[in-house]
Each structure stands twice: as structure tokens, then as C-alpha cells.
Amino acid sequence: MVKIAVVIGSTRQGRQTDKLAKWAAADIAQKADVEIVDLRDHPIPFLDEPISPRYNPERKPDPETKKWLDTIAAFDGYVFVTPEYNRSTSAVLKNAIDVLDFQLEDKPVALIGHGTSGGAQAIANLRMALPGVGAISIPQALFFNDRLADSISDDGELKQELREREYSPQSQLDQQMSKLLWYAETLKTARK
Ligand SMILES: Cc1cc2nc3c(=O)[nH]c(=O)nc-3n(C[C@H](O)[C@H](O)[C@H](O)COP(=O)(O)O)c2cc1C
Numbered sequence: 275m276v277k278i279a280v281v282i283g284s285t286r287q288g289r290q291t292d293k294l295a296k297w298a299a300a301d302i303a304q305k306a307d308v309e310i311v312d313l314r315d316h317p318i319p320f321l322d323e324p325i326s327p328r329y330n331p332e333r334k335p336d337p338e339t340k341k342w343l344d345t346i347a348a349f350d351g352y353v354f355v356t357p358e359y360n361r362s363t364s365a366v367l368k369n370a371i372d373v374l375d376f377q378l379e380d381k382p383v384a385l386i387g388h389g390t391s392g393g394a395q396a397i398a399n400l401r402m403a404l405p406g407v408g409a410i411s412i413p414q415a416l417f418f419n420d421r422l423a424d425s426i427s428d429d430g431e432l433k434q435e436l437r438e439r440e441y442s443p444q445s446q447l448d449q450q451m452s453k454l455l456w457y458a459e460t461l462k463t464a465r466k
Contacts, residue, residue: 276350276458278306283356283367285314290422294386295355296430302451306458309349313366316342320369327375328407339373346370347377351384351458352409353451358389358396363403371403379408380465382457384450385415392417412457414450418443 280299284291292312299308318339327333335343346352356363385400387393397415404411418425420443426432437444 275305275307276455276462277348278302278308278351278353278454278458279311279346279349280308280353280355281311281346281367281370282313283354283364285312285364285366286357289357291355291357291388293422293426293428293430294388294418295353297426297432298353298355298386298447298451300430301447302455305455306351311345313370316345316370318342318366318370318373321372323373327373330375333375335373342370342373343375343377346374349381350462351382351454352378353384353386353454354400355386356388356393356396356400358387358391358393361395363396363399367400368403371400371407374407376408378404380410380461382410382412382454382461384412384454386418386447386450387415388418388422390419392419410457410461412450412453414453416443416446416450 280295282292282295295310299310302308319336356367383404385397387397394417401411425436432444436442
């Protein structure tokens, strides 16, 4: 089984992004070894290293950054769930990417966004950033534009009326997650 991390891209009090993360994790729980990785558990300092992480073989990251790097390196694929703040991804998620060196090299990332336009600009922003750390953002993104407070329960259950809707978010998620697993399995074999 491949190992998949679902990263919650918001640490805000009263955040909504964690619901999407729980929903996505549940979708692949039978087919992958899935773990929710909460950036609240990783208070990584803002990147202040003198040399870009990928160009510093002598790198000695601070302990909190090192903990994040070791955690995230252990997976074969990722779901980054992002809020949209001022037409962009969150600063905490961008910083968590900026401190990476080779932990995501040749590994797939599925992007899920939310907001008034489904987090489209946050997702576009992440699609530009991820190649910088060698990651592959898979073609299928999920733009969730229903109000999360009314759409997904605190336990990550999508409301029935949304499940039944034509071209429902559930069918979009199912397709996106099965593609992610395909990429994760294929690239895991290719990396060997
Ligand atoms: C600082 C800030 C900026 C925001 N900017 C946008 C935005 O550009 N586009 C959008 O659709 N929603 C925007 N929102 C609304 C967020 O989509 C909404 O608060 C969402 O719940 C954020 O995710 P979170 O609750 O997990 O932090 C913004 C919210 C905040 C706090």
C-alpha cells in the first residue's frame, strides 16, 4: 500500500479546511495508508536560511523544520488542502513548501481548494510553486465552492444533497483520489 499524507493548509482558529482534509482522507482510507498531517503540529519558523534548501548540501535546518521534513519525507503521495487568502494559498502552507529540499522529489500532489471560486487562485499558485521542489501536481484538482460550514460535517461527511447532485463533489473527489493513487503507485515503482 502507498503512504499518502493529507496536509491541512490552514492553522487559523475556527478554520474550515480540516473538514475537507478529513473528507479526502476517508475517501482513500481503504486503498492507501493515509495520514492527516496538520500544520498546527508543525510550527515551522519562516524560512531564514542563508542558502536555498535545495542548493545547500551542508544544510542544518532548525529542529522544528527538521521534524516537518522527516514527517513529510515518509510518504509516496500528498493531498494539499488549501484555503484561499487574498487570491493565494496560505502563508503557512507556502512556507512549509519553501523549506523543503528533496522530500517531495518525483512524488505526486493532488490539490484541493475552497473559497468563492473554489480556491482556484490558491491552486494555481501551488501549481506554480510545486515544481520548484521537484513535486508533480497531478492534472485533476478539486475546486470546492460550496460553503464548507453547510456542506461537510466536523467529521468530514459530505451532506447527502451534495452527494446526490449531478457532477457531485463526491464523484470529483473519487476520481481525483483514484488518479492520485495511480500516480503514487507508478512513481513509487519508478523511483526504485
Ligand atoms: C485573510 C483572508 C483572506 C481571504 N481571501 C479570500 C480570497 O481571496 N478568496 C476567497 O475565495 N476567499 C477568501 N477568504 C475567505 C476564505 O476562503 C474562508 O475564510 C475560508 O474558510 C478559509 O479557510 P480556513 O477557514 O480553513 O482558514 C479569505 C479569508 C481570510 C481570513
